[in-house]
Amino acid sequence: MVHGCKGFQFQNWAKTYGCCPEMYYQPTSVEEVREVLALARQQNKRVKVVGGGHSPSDIACTDGFMIHMGKMNRVLQVDTKKKQVKVEAGILLADLHLQLDKHGLAMSNLGAVSDVTIAGVIGSGTHNTGIKHGILATQVVALTLMTADGTVLECSESSNVDVFQAARVHLGCLGIILTVTLQCVPQFHLQETSFPSTLKEVLDNLDSHLKKSEYFRFLWFPHSENVSIIYQDHTNKGNGLVIEHEEKKRQVKVGRKVAKMGTYWPFLVGWINRFFFWLLFSHKKKSSNLSHKIFTYECRFKQHVQDWAIPREKTKEALLELKAMLEAHPHVVAHFPVEVRFTRGDEILLSPCFQRDSCYMNIIMYRPYGKDVPRLDYWQAYETIMKKFGGRPHWAKAHNCTRKDFEKMYPAFRKFCDIREKLDPTGMFLNPYLEKVFY
Numbered sequence: 501m502v503h504g505c506k507g508f509q510f511q512n513w514a515k516t517y518g519c520c521p522e523m524y525y526q527p528t529s530v531e532e533v534r535e536v537l538a539l540a541r542q543q544n545k546r547v548k549v550v551g552g553g554h555s556p557s558d559i560a561c562t563d564g565f566m567i568h569m570g571k572m573n574r575v576l577q578v579d580t581k582k583k584q585v586k587v588e589a590g591i592l593l594a595d596l597h598l599q600l601d602k603h604g605l606a607m608s609n610l611g612a613v614s615d616v617t618i619a620g621v622i623g624s625g626t627h628n629t630g631i632k633h634g635i636l637a638t639q640v641v642a643l644t645l646m647t648a649d650g651t652v653l654e655c656s657e658s659s660n661v662d663v664f665q666a667a668r669v670h671l672g673c674l675g676i677i678l679t680v681t682l683q684c685v686p687q688f689h690l691q692e693t694s695f696p697s698t699l700k701e702v703l704d705n706l707d708s709h710l711k712k713s714e715y716f717r718f719l720w721f722p723h724s725e726n727v728s729i730i731y732q733d734h735t736n737k738g739n740g741l742v743i744e745h746e747e748k749k750r751q752v753k754v755g756r757k758v759a760k761m762g763t764y765w766p767f768l769v770g771w772i773n774r775f776f777f778w779l780l781f782s783h784k785k786k787s788s789n790l791s792h793k794i795f796t797y798e799c800r801f802k803q804h805v806q807d808w809a810i811p812r813e814k815t816k817e818a819l820l821e822l823k824a825m826l827e828a829h830p831h832v833v834a835h836f837p838v839e840v841r842f843t844r845g846d847e848i849l850l851s852p853c854f855q856r857d858s859c860y861m862n863i864i865m866y867r868p869y870g871k872d873v874p875r876l877d878y879w880q881a882y883e884t885i886m887k888k889f890g891g892r893p894h895w896a897k898a899h900n901c902t903r904k905d906f907e908k909m910y911p912a913f914r915k916f917c918d919i920r921e922k923l924d925p926t927g928m929f930l931n932p933y934l935e936k937v938f939y
Contacts, residue, residue, distance in 0.1 A: 510550060510566060516804060516898070517558040521548075521566035528571045533676055534650045540565050540928060541648070547928050549676055551620025552592065554613050555896035559624065559672065559933045567676065569617060575599045576679060583684045584641060589619035589677040597792040605684040609633040609715070610795035619677035623670045624896035625852055627860060628795060629717040629841035631710050631812070635853055637668040638846050642681035645674060648928040652678065666919045669850045671895055671937070673920055673929045690715070690794040691735035695784040696777075697727045699823070703816040710842060715795075719837035720819065721777045722826055723770030728781040728837070732795070735788050766874070769833040776836055804875055806882055806899065807862040808891035809852035812842060815859040818889045822861075825881050832877045835865050849912040849919075852892040860894070861886070902936055 511518035522545065527533045540547045546564035553560065560566075569590030577586040583605055587596060593607075594614035600606055611626045620626075622637040642656035645667055653675075655664035667674050702709060702718050709716050713731035720727050787794070810818055819840065826834055839862040845853050852858060863882055865875040883900060886893075892909045893899035906913050917938060924930075930938070 519561035523565045525567045526571050551617035552615045557898040562931045586681040604687045606687045606791050608685045614796045618680050625669045627843050630715040631842045634844045634846045639682050640668050641683045644678040647675040648924045666849045666916050668848045674923050688791050689735050690732045690791045691788040692794050693731045693786050697729045698725045702727050717841045721773040721836040722834035724774050726777040766833045773836040804865045805897050807894035807897050808886040809858040809860050810889045810891045812857040812859045814889040821885050849916045
């Protein structure tokens with residue numbers, strides 16, 4: 501909770517970070533954005549753009565000027581022949597899906613949350629799963645960027661190429677994204693099949709699972725051997741069986757109460773994890789729908805999250821080491837699930853998947869009814885293991901890394917820094933989170 505704000509108060513969705521910006525702007529045009537930057541230069545103020553506020557870190561926080569691009573949310577152009585769509589940076593994915601549906605188009609891959617802006621999604625390196633698919637920013641074929649001095653750059657594979665390779669995962673530190681052009685695919689349906697398994701089975705047969713399903717992921721329930729395997733694949737079937745709304749609400753209600761028990765009696769967490777596996781994941785389930793309705797789902801609990809990308813070939817070794825750590829330290833508790841996803845490598849300078857196929861290993865600690873839980877021992881042990889196996893943290897999520905770490909993690913880190921310093925020589929777009937990254 502942020503206290504003492506005289507004006508606008510920003511708080512992220514998980515209510516883990518917040519700030520009191522001096523001024524809050526919602527521009528409706530490129531010219532209005534330019535005017536805000538001119539005022540910031542005149543008054544020597546810093547500027548941060550905020551999207552949907554779903555990042556569970558302080559990456560969007562500032563005590564300077566905050567810009568929300570939600571009123572710049574139009575679809576500007578649809579090229580049905582190339583299957584490309586140009587949109588303003590502030591459009592929410594939830595709204596974009598509906599617009600793409602009208603044109604028989606879809607994004608080839610999506611993260612779990614749709615109440616997020618397209619500029620925020622690419623800027624933070626948002627990902628899903630699928631070893632043939634990159635992070636969401638790999639679907640960007642062009643973008644426009646306004647730099648600190650008000651200049652607008654058109655960026656693509658053929659124009660301002662170096663800036664394009666940096667700006668697709670921009671961290672909000674290169675300027676203000678104005679438009680994004682996406683390479684889409686024809687609209688498609690997905691069938692999701694989930695079924696129970698064990699950690700040993702999924703790790704011993706990882707390559708087989710990756711080959712069997714285009715969008716494969718699995719959930720491990722710490723303090724147990726339980727795993728839920730999830731396949732998502734193209735199908736010609738229409739809408740299939742889905743869990744009814746009232747049933748979902750019942751699960752959420754039960755979940756909050758049981759999760760809260762674990763905050764008071766941590767020794768129950770292992771039992772709680774096994775209970776939830778039995779309640780929700782112990783039977784085979786199938787559903788089918790339009791792709792964006794299968795990819796996305798409601799985040800039901802406020803939470804602390806860490807999510808690092810390691811080389812794909814290190815998946816088994818790293819996950820078994822995390823399991824062994826929990827077994828060796830019974831006082832360290834871990835909420836369910838550990839979500840394990842897979843992503844294709846790319847050439848985006850600060851993509852966690854830069855030049856390597858990757859496995860993302862996401863850990864979580866819930867905050868039922870806003871109550872915090874002890875997590876630092878778990879967090880530190882996890883980060884140590886991730887670093888040992890060459891991990892890179894998700895940019896939107898809380899971590900303890902500094903520039904020294906990032907210089908080791910990212911071969912192109914200094915190249916990105918050079919581009920940032922050229923585009924923003926006075927550090928207008930920095931904040932405390934980014935200062936730890938670049939200084």
